């Protein structure tokens with residue numbers, strides 16, 4: 001499976017992946033998913049929000065066990081974030097069949113669309129729409145950097161955007177959703193375990209900071225006469241780091257746009273996006289309030305107009321304890337249970353269906369980078385763990 005998937009959307013310069021929602025690379029990933037489903041005799045379908053499903057057994061029967069992840073990527077992402085969960089799902093099904101397991105509940109493998117939000121700026125669009133956490137109107141307002149709207153992009157890729165929206169009937173069919181994912185940190189590496197069970201996803205969000213100043217000549221404008229938004233922005237980046245350290249959280253300005261973006265021009269606008277996450281909402285609020293207050297002071301000092309917009313917010317997600325305990329029982333009580341600062345479709349769906357996650361060791365912890373990695377033995381351990389979980393949940397014992 002990897003041999004076919006690895007070349008898709010890979011940038012030859014960076015070695016990273018650029019599989020953005022509804023682009024050609026994404027379409028190629030989707031074609032791969034469909035081929036994998038059909039090769040196994042699974043019933044293939046695309047739901048109204050563009051998520052792919054491969055079914056074994058009757059979807060209408062209800063109480064289905066669903067596993068899967070996503071195939072899209074961040075800009076220059078790694079090979080494992082997302083695809084490891086999808087590949088492992090198909091491999092785990094192969095393992096169940098090899099074991100001769102009698103699968104008694106409907107079983108589905110999924111690829112949730114637009115998980116990373118790399119193109120339209122909002123993560124987990126496919127699962128958010130399905131769960132009713134993103135309305136059709138909100139989704140229709142999303143635009144990429146070239147001004148292409150989400151419905152236009154869907155249409156260009158052959159998906160009818162007219163029917164997107166909440167899909168409670170589909171969710172009602174699901175009895176349990178289990179997402180396997182490469183760990184995006186080093187907890188398993190430090191504990192010496194190949195596979196772990198997720199406890200919770202940290203609350204997290206994205207905030208847009210618009211620093212409006214005054215464009216002018218970089219050579220002829222005296223320093224005292226400037227209203228340079230880059231200065232207030234730069235100080236705000238440092239404040240984010242400081243506030244995160246104080247709260248035991250993480251905060252990152254990883255994306256910026258500058259107008260007019262000329263080497264010899266003082267900017268008129270610096271727009272930066274703050275991504276912040278913490279183990280609990282009190283700590284996250286502390287970081288967000290602290291950065292906002294500091295940015296206001298810097299803006300005032302430099303004569304800058306500041307506007308801050310919350311673009312997304314996901315509260316803390318505690319995975320359902322009953323399902324988590326079931327996974328621990330199946331995999332053994334010694335299996336580590338860990339939290340994560342990364343958002344996932346499983347977190348989005350957890351409000352509607354019992355969800356759980358498995359993490360596979362990442363020896364460096366690096367993710368969202370071409371350097372993201374996982375050892376083959378650990379990936380195999382992940383497949384076997386997922387097969388054990390699916391056997392425990394979906395098969396007659």
Ligand SMILES: [Zn+2]
Pocket residue numbers: 070081082115181344
């Ligand atoms: Zn992911």
